[in-house]
Amino acid sequence: MDGFDALTLARMQFAFTVSAHIIFPAFTIGLASYLAVLNGLRLWTGREVFLDLFNYWKKIFAVTFGMGVVSGIVMSYQFGTNWSVFSDKVGPVIGPLMGYEVLSAFFLEAGFLGVMLFGRERVGPVLHFLACLMVALGTFMSAFWILAVNSWMQTPSGHGVNEAGQFIVNDWWAVIFTASFPYRLVHMVLAAYLTTAFVVGAVGALHLLRDKSNEAARIMFSMAMWMAAIVAPIQILAGDQHGLNTLAHQPAKIAAIEGHFETVSAAPLILFGIPDAANSRIDYSVSIPYLGSLILTHTLDGTIRGLDTWPADERPPVGIIFWSFRVMVGIGMLMLGLGMWSLWLRWRGALYDTPLMHRAALLMGPAGFAAVLAGWITTEVGRQPWTVYGLLRTADSVSPVDAAAVGASLIAFIVVYFALFGSGTFYILRLMNKAPERHEAGLPHDEPIRAGGIMPAPVLPTPPAGE
Template sequence: MLEQLDAVFLARVQFAFTVSFHFVFPAFSIGLASYLMVLEGLWLKTGRGIYANLYRYWLKIFAVGFGMGVVSGVVLSYQFGTNWSAFSTKAGPIVGPLMGYEVITAFFLEAGFLGVMLFGISKVGKRLHFFATCMVALGTFVSAFWILSVNSWMQTPAGHEINAQGQFIVGSSWWDVIFNPSFPYRLVHTVTAAYLTTAFAVGGVGAWHLLRDRNNVGARKMFSMAMWMAVIVTPVQIIAGDLHGLNTLEHQPVKVLAMEGDYDPSPDGAELILFGLPDDEAAKVHYKVAIPKLGSLVLKHDPNAPLPGLTDYPREEWPPVAVVFWSFRIMVAIGFAMLALGVWSLIARRRQRLFESRPLHRAAVLMGPAGFVAVIAGWITTEVGRQPYTVYGLLRTAESASPLDAPAVATSLIAFIVVYSAVFGMGVYYLLRMMAQPPHRGETEPPNVPLHAAGITPASSIEAAWSKEGDTHGKH
């Protein structure tokens, strides 16, 4: 029995490790594809070469990141068959078709138009190329739609029945399965997080180059656009997160109580614990720093609203509280740090110091990777908070694993750690090297500059290819 529990734990660690590596790349690709769409649209509308320069600059980074996301995602599918075959057998009639829809719609859309986007610059007209960029951006969103529908169903299962073989099958309609209770909130929260992740990565790169050359027009433009995103989208994300939290409290109250560290019920209003050390054995938070009534105000929008505690639920229903407690705080802290940087940039913009404030630029560089940390922290909160279930309230994790011995799972886990650290470590290093190269420092687009995106060297530049249609570039 102990060996089996160890095997389950190792399988969970293995999936967490691989999905964490994978998730950062789709989060970046979703936002960056939309950013490329905006850049190309602005270039076509204004004719300013600066937007074509930035498009070219970020396209090669997108190509590498997209490829790394695809490769790392393939591994996850195999793990459903190797480590989680019982889950695949029981939940496959629902999870399988939804993931199949993702491949048929999103992946084919992305893969087909990505070729035009990368290799068709000298082959197609400007409108068709822009359409290809839009389709790739749409494909990344559709991919997120289906994957989050699967995950949301596992969090808040709905619209299903259980047949005589113990399998989850569709009930009255797929509509109830796809649009389960948590899906709309999770979709908005996750996609918005992807946009913010990209915005702060772009802003960090722009700030890095501004520290070296504040007159670089490309760096100024990308930094300005990123800071506008920070100002506008971060408050939206905080509101979306609040609504998502209210939905989670309704459908997964144990998860929220673990996030808040509320072991004891609060009949007269719950405090908000800012910091502390959760202790499941003692069922309390040691050395806590808390604000009275604020927990109920946040979760119920009423400072005197009663809230249950973890002790109201059986201990076997509790997730690992310390992990959920701290991952949630990391995510929230980064969100408010993003808001603070956005407000700082707005003040600097109003004072006409957006491109001269070196402290602001240094802070933006430090915040460049913050979005990636936040999405991983949020993912940990969501997935660990669902424990001890894979399908919340219906299928336990221990019942979902394959009948494997712990040494077998440990061996594959070590192999993944070694291979991922080497391959993706080199990939990330290459991405950073590309980001370290400054964008074209002028306003106009230089002619005949190849893309060099992961070996992509079209015969002519955007300007040379599209000037055949009578366009004039570099106007501003």
């Protein structure tokens, strides 16, 4: 990869691996809760269809969970290989937080995952439901700790610096509960629930198009559309509050997102355009007067700082986050529209009899993943040129390694990831393509889940009487 230095290649490598990883927890966080809800509905109503749906989706969860674990481990190694200076500087702060994630969230997930997948007949339905709740809680706690780490990097607080130049903890509460943490946690968890809802809705829509009388498909589609109709508006409100928090603590990021190169009062909302950072302007812009100020300051004549108020070497890349933000918001509006459409069809009694709606839901199946990736790009690229905002530059965080070594490992990651996770994704799509059936079989007790790599506990032989 001639023409790229070690810093650029290290950033590309981490961007690639984190992008490949984040789609899995974004799905499993919501899917674990969905499985718990299905199990609870089975206990409450006694209807076998909810157990059939549980068995259907737990196979998909097992494979996705396995791929998420594998893709997440890789990133921790990059802290040592490509970002050793960063690890040395911030290790006393984020090291314990990552350890808490493993000791609490991952151990909770791993401890109850086997019971959830294989133990219904062995522990009984009530304890099995409890295991499902623990797995769902574990996925939420994992998001809690990872977002605590990221939020500290975005809005650092509660720290000091020792004689070796390392960040150290002065106040753990302030380190964990930074100014941006509540907004990021709510926004990410809601995004995970929406991502899962639209995947479930797409699978339900696919099987309704084939057979609209399929009871399991009708139930999963109905539940997914309820989630879209309820959570999408809440997510938009949460996103607005997150944006206001970002304006208060990372105004340069907001200036780049909005495309404002100069400080302006009564700012318009720039819907589209082509950022020209070299000449500090937006070409071919389409905008709505006053709406930018109204959204960000809640007044028509509010002032928004432009990028010209920061030195050139402290400005985030405008083009990338200008468009990634609009992709995220655009997908959010489509989600809201589909949710509102489902309410109208439900009111008319036509939710299961409108093929156009089902085709639209099928097309929107991957929308949550695209929105999560776009939002993550906006968050992380918008923090540049800092790894710890305002305190540690990305250029000062990279390891002293050769560009050739980083480039070779990047190529290896790309090849392995596409082969491994491509085959896993293909297997998941095959599972989804199969319609849920009555008396849906659970996972086998006597063989491993090949794609997920999760082994059930061995069944020990019962000793003869008298021994």
